[in-house]
């Protein structure tokens with residue numbers, strides 16, 4: 001059994017390197033990052049902390065999501081007799097072979113129902129299609145640069161910072177990575193669904209994680225939903241923006257699940273939405289530019 005160290009919320013495997021006569025640490029679940037070495041456990045922890053910081057700084061500079069994403073697909077090689085026994089066991093349990101393997105691995109890996117650093121967004125969410133359309137329209141403009149930020153990539157658990165974000169004492173790597181991302185921008189276009197007359201818990205949670213990084217910036221909204229096309233989710237977000245000192249523009253885009261998603265599924269926005277989106281982007285770009293002055297002065 002290998003030893004596991006937790007450094008700033010990220011797990012690392014510890015082994016002994018006989019050639020170097022040193023302990024070796026290797027982070028798990030990061031999208032990259034170097035191994036780290038030291039002569040004692042306490043020195044290894046300190047080295048790991050340094051190495052993690054360097055990696056997160058590089059990710060921040062390059063705009064890369066720091067955590068590795070897992071596809072859930074990999075090849076497994078079994079002995080033929082194990083394969084046969086598994087097929088028989090799956091049939092006896094009235095399960096697919098895939099489910100049998102998944103259950104067995106989950107048991108050994110002790111996967112809990114809601115593991116930490118697991119995306120908290122809905123699996124079949126419509127936001128990526130809507131956000132892609134916003135990016136396509138924004139990409140035709142020459143007055144500002146736009147980037148797509150998907151909260152799912154940051155795998156934020158339910159807010160787990162011990163100190164309120166307005167104090168600016170972020171302690172977890174996922175918070176630091178999220179803060180570094182949001183800090184880069186002058187303004188935002190939030191794409192939100194309507195859940196029970198508000199925004200989604202996942203978006204609210206991601207917003208709640210930070211404070212200063214939102215302040216004195218501009219925002220516009222694109223919503224989608226059924227009866228009110230997500231308008232109530234935007235009203236909810238406007239209240240939140242006030243507390244975060246975000247200047248939210250008037251124009252907004254409200255997409256209807258009935259009229260802008262064929263069969264409630266395939267996103268096909270009616271043509272009039274593009275004009276509305278352009279007006280909203282005009283306002284967000286103008287206010288984002290104006291508010292830069294305020295942040296420089298602060």
Ligand SMILES: Cc1cc2nc3c(=O)[nH]c(=O)nc-3n(C[C@H](O)[C@H](O)[C@H](O)COP(=O)(O)O)c2cc1C
Pocket residue numbers: 122124125126127193194195196197198224225226227228229230257
């Ligand atoms: C938990 C939940 C609550 C919802 N509540 C509302 C609602 O109050 N008003 C509305 O117009 N649509 C509501 N809907 C419909 C969603 O807006 C619609 O399913 C949308 O596609 C969800 O966004 P998503 O696909 O990004 O998860 C709700 C959906 C869910 C899953």
